[in-house]
Amino acid sequence: MNNQSRRDFLRNAGLGLGGVAMSGYLPGGGFFSAATAAELVDPLTPKSPHFPAKVKTVIWLHMDGAPSTLDLFDYKPELQKLAGKPIPESFLKGIKTSTQGGITKLFWSEKRTFKQYGDSGAYFSDLLPNLSAHADKIAFIKSSVTVGATHDISILKLNTGDVNPGRPSLGAWISYQLGSANKDLPSYVVLYNDKQEPRAGSVNWSSGFLPAVYQGVAFRPGDSPILNLERPGYMGAKEQRNSLDLLARLNGQRGARYTEDTELIARTRSYDLADRMQTSAPEAVDLTKETDATREAYGLNDEATKSYGETLLRARRLTERGVRFIQVVSGPAVADGDFRNWDAHSKLEDNHSKNARMVDKPIAALLADLKDRGLLDTTLVVWASEFGRTPWGESGDGRDHNAWGYTQWMAAGGVKAGSTFGATDEIGVQSVGKTVDTYDLHATVLNLMGLDHLKTTFLHDGRSERPTVVYGEVIKDLIG
Amino acid sequence: MNQTLKKKAVYVAVLLSLGTAVAVADDKPVTDAPKVSRAAAAKLWSWQPVQAQNTxxxxQQKWVRTPIDxxxxxxxxxKGLQPSKDxxxxxxxxxxxxxxxxxxxSPEEVKAFVNDKSPDAYEKLADRLLASPHYGERQARRWLDLARYADSTGFQNDTTRPNMWRYRDYVINAFNQDKPYDxxxxxxxAGDEIAPxxxxxxxxxGFLIGYPDNYNSRDLVQRKYQIETDMTDTVGLALLGQTVGCARxxxxxxxxxxxxxxxxLQAFFANTSVNEKYALKEKGEQEKNYEAAQAKYQEATKSIRDQQKAILDIFRESGVKYHKERYLTDSREAIFKPEAQWTPLDRWVNHRLENVSNDRDVEGYLRIVAEDKxxxxxxxxTEEKWAEFKKLAADLKKFDDIKPNSGSRYISAVTELGHPDSPPTRIRxxxxxxxxxDEVQPAFPVALTSEQPNIVPSATSSGRRTALANWIANANxxxxxxxxxxxxxAQYFGTGIxxxxxxxxxxxxxxxxxxLLDYLAGNFVKDGWSIKKLHRQILLxxxxxxxxxxxxEVYKADPDNQVLAVFPRRRLDAEQIRDSLLTAxxxxxxxxxxPSVFPPIPGGVVTGYNNFDNNPLWKVSPDVKDQNRRSLYVFTRRSVPYPMLEVFDPANPQLVHSKRDVTTTPLQALTLFNSETVFGWSQALAGRVINEAxxxxxxxxxxxxxxLFARNADKAEKATLHTFLAHQEKLIRDKATDGKFAINLPTGVKATQGxxxxxxxxxxxxxHTVANSNEFSYRF
Amino acid sequence: MNKLKLIVYSLLVMTATSVIAGEISIDEDYMQVMEDRQKSLSSNISLKKVNAALNDAKSLEESFNDVETFYVHKGKEDAVNWSKESRELAVSIQKYVASNDFDTASQTSVALAKTCKTCHRSYKKDT
Structure with a gap:
């Protein structure tokens, strides 16, 4: 974007800042000096992808706690046969488990049945009656691998690519590289259906070393997704406008002394966005505007699916309004129940029947809804978790963490619908053949957004950084 | 890199050529490659003793005011740089x-310091600040982050912990008295053991017993394990900076x-339980007020509660039995065992049972048998009585207004239940x-130290935690x-060494x-573990x-400001923002x-009642003065974070919180700009300014x-503000013609005529706008 | 004394050409240096800094040579093959960088990183 069009953009955007001299870096690297820039560069100005994008929006469904995909998608008849017996040694070759030489018996829930669905013949278990109808929209990744220390660490890796904090999350990279498609809303939103923010913390939607303006914004569940969205009654719109203009001016005057400080810049900008959100956000998250049929479809009339359904319905509305990355973190299935999330070391049947029930109908409704509204082709829905679960479980009725082979999937826009990539061994311990690690997943998602992960770079500390660190391969077989 | 390897190889060659054993010509593959010349995995840097340091x-010797510099x-x-000017x-x-x-x-404090011509102006400032009781409050908040402090238990019930605030007061006082850190x-x-x-x-x-807890847990033995896990992990992280939990x-x-x-390490806590009803030696004003309020409530509700009790008494035996039978096998074993046969573990289990049981259990039983035909x-x-009970409960709720929701008359602290023998700890x-x-005995990590714990039981306590404390709080x-x-x-510079x-x-x-780290650590111990002395040295x-x-040039050479050639700017933390607005x-x-207080929270934030003692989760403090207490005193309810603090990255009270994040979101902007509470403060600030200026x-x-900023406005700012005022007045005046006319006036103005x-x-x-500017919410 | 001279001589000859097998510890610190080098390489390719990238790649080539020798003497065939493969990738990266084909160099660098991981699955202590 050259200086003239920047000026036009700013004038059109009504930011009214003119005359503030600032310098800073250009998104994408490079530097420009205060002398030449006569106005504030909008770091969220929309930017072109590297090549034509297949999708415009990512809805990232993080299944918190790590579901057992052996009980959802990855049908292992051999495991069913061997249930109750100890695990054959051969399956443990090459992996280091913390349960070496004494892993308990293999587990299979008596209630578990699997069937094939759709033209693709994809397997779904009895736990996902609604989602199974969308088998042909989904591209399964059955050889997902990751680093599986603890939930917090692996969740961090899932979202930022690294087990150590400090790196930007995928949504932040996308905001950075593509800017915002709707200046009235954050381009990166985090949704969750729990009483408080996801336990793993805001580091999972952080901007890391990217400028602060690219971080995710968490909306609250329930009736007030954003507090303080309304001006107080005695403040009219014009007065507020005048006040906010003053604020921008004061911040700009003072801020000219700290041109490298992206945090201060982001804080100034956050008021602009907050201002616009006053009008745009209530409408964006207002579910009363939805028809009864839609509300029913997403499960809003059933306690078991209500909270997650509302979250996905919000996600769909945000998709329509150009939010680029919507990170949805699953919460407890029963608000004050026994299970915080999918982490079923024990009582797997009870845990998963509740959690699956919570997500099954809403996700299916989301996919159908996107289709109905013509959004399916431009929206990527991802089912992700920090790892999977092992065929065995210490407690006898659950499963342990499995970082060596588990299932994730991508659906809707741009994917090779109705396909499966990769596989695990006969009883679902390890991947066989080509694996897909978190970097590969990120690279593939970026590719669908029209971005080459190798070219999505940011100069930090003299080093060119990218989302995939030094790794990452686009899995072409997942792309339609 | 390869030069080093080649050098090493030559070194090896020389070594060998001096006639030591190995014949290099031997082709036998070395199964375990000896790690030659490179120092065998040296002990971790932080496990090695603190080294005395020469300054x-x-x-630029003139820049050095203290050895730190x-x-x-x-x-x-x-790095080839120069430090910044003062x-x-x-x-x-x-x-x-x-x-x-x-x-x-305050502006007066600023003026006094700016104009202080004495040679020790800075020293006097540092001393004044460190002598202020608010120092203790601020340091307490930092410590409470580590102590995962909360006023409630967390989990689904999120029961109130009415006595935790005493621990907070202890921490405040400890810092203000400059209690030595050790x-x-x-x-x-081990306060109970070392100073009974x-x-x-x-x-x-209270540091130990702040763990999240679930009174509903059916497996009391497992809960014990979880509690010990929390204590061990907390101590490891907060005091030793070791992620011991990863070794569980x-x-x-x-x-x-x-x-x-x-x-x-867990074994040190094997005999540790909690007593939430320790009697106070002396009742202070708080206790007297609380008891008076409580008495008033009891009296007003006596009839109702007596009737409720009468109903429950009918079913008490079955109800308690039912409740006890809901526990898992090993818990039940302990519960139904006669006391004479109790092992230390049984003792612990039964004590916990007592702690987590109350009339609500009987009530729960009655509800189940009444509602399920x-x-x-x-x-x-059962049906009739339950209906009656419910009606009484509804009547009781009408008195909620006079029920004291904050304050207490007991102390919560650890107890070893009056016995020195501990349940066994086993590796899991x-x-x-x-x-x-296998069973293990209390011991310190063997690679870290060869020291053995010196455990001296008393008649009523195992002495284990004292041994642990003596090892941790030790110069060695x-x-x-x-x-x-x-x-x-890290508090001062944003990032730790x-x-x-x-x-x-x-x-x-x-x-x-x-x-620098070892200098500070060594000096800290030499100064008798005085925290204030450490602060003073840094401040000066x-x-x-x-x-x-x-x-x-500094930014280019050191973009992360690691060498501190520039003082690091930092956004204020949640408490500083709220407290500073209140101060202004x-x-x-x-x-x-x-006790903790409950400022108002916006409607739409989830509230309700908890299941354990049927107390509301958030009952706003009726006295405005309480609502305007420092943020340190806002009730920390694990399931209902206080929104205004929550939006500015407070500590997560579920576990040791080591570092405050700094996020920048439009939600923060909305809070500061649209919140009625903040507007109220702006009105008061406007009033104050008018009165004083x-x-x-x-x-x-x-x-x-x-x-707000400890400075005057400059000409440009005054011009900007003047233009703003003129325009704003016009906009407000225009609004007057719209019919709906509401304006926001300053409060507390002494003379408004004219x-x-x-x-x-x-x-x-x-x-309001100026208070929202970046300059306010940052420390420069 | 003659025997001593012979030993010294043969040692010096050996060191002139390559590292003494089995005497070098390929330990965590060694690997950490390589990992840092790999990250530096990736950045330099991205920034199109030819000389810096060549330097990094050459250094990695030499390191993998050492690693290969190390595993030869440990008798671990799979590790030997991975080291060989990595060395070859490092060589080809130098070719691509030298001819300014940064895209292919970049992709090859990713392949190299993957090879690292593959070997780690078996040979890295406590991943």
Missing amino acids: PQVK AFVLAKIEA ADRATFIRRATLDVLGVIP RFVKEQL DDQNALIAT CHNHKTDKITQKDYFS NHPQHTKE FTGTHEKPL NPLTARVYVNRVW VKTVSDFGKAGDKPSNPE SSVYRQSSDERR SGQLTDKIGG GRNESAEVDRLYQI QDPIHLAAFVDLV
Whole structure:
């Protein structure tokens, strides 16, 4: 974007800042000096992808706690046969488990049945009656691998690519590289259906070393997704406008002394966005505007699916309004129940029947809804978790963490619908053949957004950084 | 890299050629390649003793005001840089006051310091700040982050913990009295054992018992394990900067801490339980008020409650039995065993049962048998009585207004149940409770130290925690002092010398200035573990006094500001923002200590009642003065974070919180800009400014800037603000013709006659906007 | 004395050409240096800094040579093959960088990183 069009953009955007001299870096690297820039560069100005994008929006469904995909998608008849017996040694070759030489018996829930669905013949278990109808929209990744220390660490890796904090999350990279498609809303939103923010913390939607303006914004569940969205009654719109203009001016005057400080810049900008959100956000998250049929479809009339359904319905509305990355973190299935999330070391049947029930109908409704509204082709829905679960479980009725082979999937826009990539061994311990690690997943998602992960770079500390660190391969077989 | 290898190879060659055994010509493959010449895996840096340090020589010796500066300057000069000039005095006092007291300074304080011509002006400032009781409050908040402090249990029930605030008061007082850190640690770990007659030392053990807890848990034995896990992990992280918790399920992946080591640490807590009803030695005013209020409530509701009790008494035996039978096997074994046969574990289980049981259990039983017609114990009587009970409960709720929702008359602290013998601790296979292995005795990680715990039981206590405390709070422990001084350093400079403030292990960061760290740690111990002395030295250093102005050449050479050639700017934390706005508005209630308070929260935030004692989750404090207490005192309910603090990255009270994040979101902007509460403060601030500055616009603006930013407004700013006022007045006036006319006036103005209300309203908007600016919410 | 001279001589000859097998510890610190080098390489390719990238790649080539020798003497065939493969990738990266084909160099760098991981699955202590 050259200086003239920047000026036009700013004038059109009504930011009214003119005359503030600032310098800073250009998104994408490079530097420009205060002398030449006569106005504030909008770091969220929309930017072109590297090549034509297949999708415009990512809805990232993080299944918190790590579901057992052996009980959802990855049908292992051999495991069913061997249930109750100890695990054959051969399956443990090459992996280091913390349960070496004494892993308990293999587990299979008596209630578990699997069937094939759709033209693709994809397997779904009895736990996902609604989602199974969308088998042909989904591209399964059955050889997902990751680093599986603890939930917090692996969740961090899932979202930022690294087990150590400090790196930007995928949504932040996308905001950075593509800017915002709707200046009235954050381009990166985090949704969750729990009483408080996801336990793993805001580091999972952080901007890391990217400028602060690219971080995710968490909306609250329930009736007030954003507090303080309304001006107080005695403040009219014009007065507020005048006040906010003053604020921008004061911040700009003072801020000219700290041109490298992206945090201060982001804080100034956050008021602009907050201002616009006053009008745009209530409408964006207002579910009363939805028809009864839609509300029913997403499960809003059933306690078991209500909270997650509302979250996905919000996600769909945000998709329509150009939010680029919507990170949805699953919460407890029963608000004050026994299970915080999918982490079923024990009582797997009870845990998963509740959690699956919570997500099954809403996700299916989301996919159908996107289709109905013509959004399916431009929206990527991802089912992700920090790892999977092992065929065995210490407690006898659950499963342990499995970082060596588990299932994730991508659906809707741009994917090779109705396909499966990769596989695990006969009883679902390890991947066989080509694996897909978190970097590969990120690279593939970026590719669908029209971005080459190798070219999505940011100069930090003299080093060119990218989302995939030094790794990452686009899995072409997942792309339609 | 390969040059080094070649050099090494030559060294090897020389070594061998001197006639030592090995014949290189031998082709036998070496099965375990000897690690030659490279030092065999040396002990982890943080496990090695603190080294005495010589103050480094530096070029710019004049810059060195305290030894700290020499260590810092050495690194700055090594990078070819120069330190920044001193910040101006106004900036400095605002910074120091925020850092030490957690609020902005008053204009009078600023003026006094700026004009102080005495040679020890800075020393006097530092001493004044450190002597203020608000120092203790600010440090307490930092410590409570580590102590995972909350006023409720968390989990689904999120029951109120009515006595935790006493622990908070203990911490505040400890800092204000400059209790030596080693003593501070010992009291919190074993106050009941080391000073059984000292009530404060007992309250100190609130550090241990702040774990999230689930009173509903059906497996009491497992709960014990989970509690011990929490205590061990908390102590490891907060005091030793070691992620011992990673060694629970398997040997630590990077540090030399085995599972055996981990459970040997857990063993120190094996006999630790909690008593939430310790009697106070002396009732203070708080207790008297609380008891009076409680008595009033009891009296008003006596009839109802008596009737409720009568109903429950009918079913009490069955109800209690039912409740007890809901527990899992091993818990039940302990519960139904006669007391004479109790093992230490049984003792613990039964004590917990007592703690978590109350009438609600019987009530729960009655509800189940009454509402389920198919239940074997369902009768007509149960139905009737339950209906009656429910009606009484509804009546009881009408008295909620006079039920005291804050305050207490007991102490919560650890107890070893009056016995010195401990339940066994076993290693758990993969950390799984259900897979116990070998029993272990209390011990310290063997690779860290060869020291053995010196356990001396008393008649009523195992003495284990004292042994642990003695090892931790010891000059010989290489971690304790280092970890703490690093935390204090991080408070002032935003980042620790070791960035990973709670991980001094292999996976954590190495110190960016190991000499400085060891100097501070050694000095800390030498100064008798005095925390205030440490603060004072930092406050008076040149590195702390530097300006935070940007310097292009420094940014280029050191973008992360690791060597601290520029003072790091930092956004205020949640408490500083709220407390400073309250201070500016003149509404901060200046009271220290006491039970937690409930400021109003916006509608739409989930509330309700908890299941354990049927108390509301959030009942707003009726007295406005309580609502305006410092943020430190806002009730920390684990399931209902207080929104205004929550939006500014407060501590997560579920576990040890080591580092405050700094996020920048539009939600923060919305809070500061649209919240009615903040508007209220702006109105009060506007009123204050008008009272203190008089009618002159320029004087008013200056006064506002002095309060918020410790400076006057400059010409450009005054011009901008003047234009704003004129325009804003016009907009408000125009609104008057719309019919709906509501304006926002300053509050607390002493003399308003003759003042144009429109002008006043515009002035409130000005104040509100200026308070929202970046300059307010940052420390420069 | 002659025997001593012979030993010294043969040692010096050996060191002139390559590292003494089995005497070098390929330990965590060694690998950490390589990992850092790999990250530096990736950045330099991205920034198109030819000389810096060549330097990094050459250094990695030499390191993998050492690693290969190390595993030869340990008798671990799979590790030997991975080291060989990595070395070859490092060589080809130098070719691509030298001819300014940064895209292919970048992709090859990713392949190299993957090879690292593959070997780690078996040979890295406590991943």
